[in-house]
Amino acid sequence: MAKTSKNATNSTTQVRIGGVGGQGIVLAGRLLGMAAALFDGKEAVCTQSYGPEARGGASRADVVISDEPVDYPYVIKADILAVLFQEAYTRFRDRLSPGAILIADSILVQPFPGEEENVYTLPATKIAEELGGRMVANIVMLGYLVEKTGVISHESLVQAIRASVKPQHIDIDLKALDAGISYARSEVAV
Amino acid sequence: MAKTSKNATNSTTQVRIGGVGGQGIVLAGRLLGMAAALFDGKEAVCTQSYGPEARGGASRADVVISDEPVDYPYVIKADILAVLFQEAYTRFRDRLSPGAILIADSILVQPFPGEEENVYTLPATKIAEELGGRMVANIVMLGYLVEKTGVISHESLVQAIRASVKPQHIDIDLKALDAGISYARSEVAV
Numbered sequence: 001m002a003k004t005s006k007n008a009t010n011s012t013t014q015v016r017i018g019g020v021g022g023q024g025i026v027l028a029g030r031l032l033g034m035a036a037a038l039f040d041g042k043e044a045v046c047t048q049s050y051g052p053e054a055r056g057g058a059s060r061a062d063v064v065i066s067d068e069p070v071d072y073p074y075v076i077k078a079d080i081l082a083v084l085f086q087e088a089y090t091r092f093r094d095r096l097s098p099g100a101i102l103i104a105d106s107i108l109v110q111p112f113p114g115e116e117e118n119v120y121t122l123p124a125t126k127i128a129e130e131l132g133g134r135m136v137a138n139i140v141m142l143g144y145l146v147e148k149t150g151v152i153s154h155e156s157l158v159q160a161i162r163a164s165v166k167p168q169h170i171d172i173d174l175k176a177l178d179a180g181i182s183y184a185r186s187e188v189a190v
Numbered sequence: 191m192a193k194t195s196k197n198a199t200n201s202t203t204q205v206r207i208g209g210v211g212g213q214g215i216v217l218a219g220r221l222l223g224m225a226a227a228l229f230d231g232k233e234a235v236c237t238q239s240y241g242p243e244a245r246g247g248a249s250r251a252d253v254v255i256s257d258e259p260v261d262y263p264y265v266i267k268a269d270i271l272a273v274l275f276q277e278a279y280t281r282f283r284d285r286l287s288p289g290a291i292l293i294a295d296s297i298l299v300q301p302f303p304g305e306e307e308n309v310y311t312l313p314a315t316k317i318a319e320e321l322g323g324r325m326v327a328n329i330v331m332l333g334y335l336v337e338k339t340g341v342i343s344h345e346s347l348v349q350a351i352r353a354s355v356k357p358q359h360i361d362i363d364l365k366a367l368d369a370g371i372s373y374a375r376s377e378v379a380v
Contacts, residue, residue: 021353030216033238033240034240036240037240037241037245038240038244038245043240043241044240045237045239045240047236047263048236049234049235049260049263050223050224050226050228050234050235050236054224054227055227055228069241073239164211
């Protein structure tokens, strides 16, 4: 877990975030897209599909980030897949591109042993609970994702949080972001 | 303004909601998509694009609602365009399909005289302020939109609100929804 793998050497990065309703999956996607476009000078499109899988309680957000306008906003093969719930992992793992990065909650998700190439895990929900509530697990995961992948800058994510979450939530969200970043950096150091 | 025009006799309806940041445009799109898919048995995809226009402060949400899986989630020509801010109207009006329905905040938006075919206006933001806060103007507008267009059922929208907004916001959101529906019905009666 000490290596940092940078994906997306081409100009487009496909990110999928998955979980269940209530985990703030769509907000995480929005923050990523806003950060990329509003503060990192890229183009971004966020898509949420509601259909049979949503009726089963699954939640996902797709974010396509590019240096150019995005023609096709669906995630065909995810360069980065972040999952906070087991069913989201089992459902979406066939969408991983070769060399993709899988990020998973280490307590709520058990990746199939030996079947994934680049797996990074962190106890996002546990860290969030220690910070004051599991509703910020999505932000902990985002901080970790950004530190591990470099897909956007930390600073842009801070700005997106300041610009879009409710004033009373900014402090805890920024703490959650820092916690995710710190967890990623501590792994690099050991 | 007494007529109710039903659009979308084919199986796919393209809806665009536009405004500025802070008006809850994306939430409105999500509620519409969730209501359609989770409770009305349709398929729905919500898309938010972040690019040059978002950097200018504009906010929009596209929702494509269909009886079948949605292949292409971008709104090419809106069957329904709902705008809560003048700039969203001027920017998006060229995307109206022939026979489309335009819904606009009657105080914040001034449609070009004589240039739109089916215009419906309501003081969504003023109604919201009377209910306790302009942040529910998006929900007032949704209630009105659903009553005027019939694109989804009221009941599914109530369920989407109950399922996805924070518990402390459910009451005011349901009041805002009722206010939008009542406003639409009062127009039909006069």
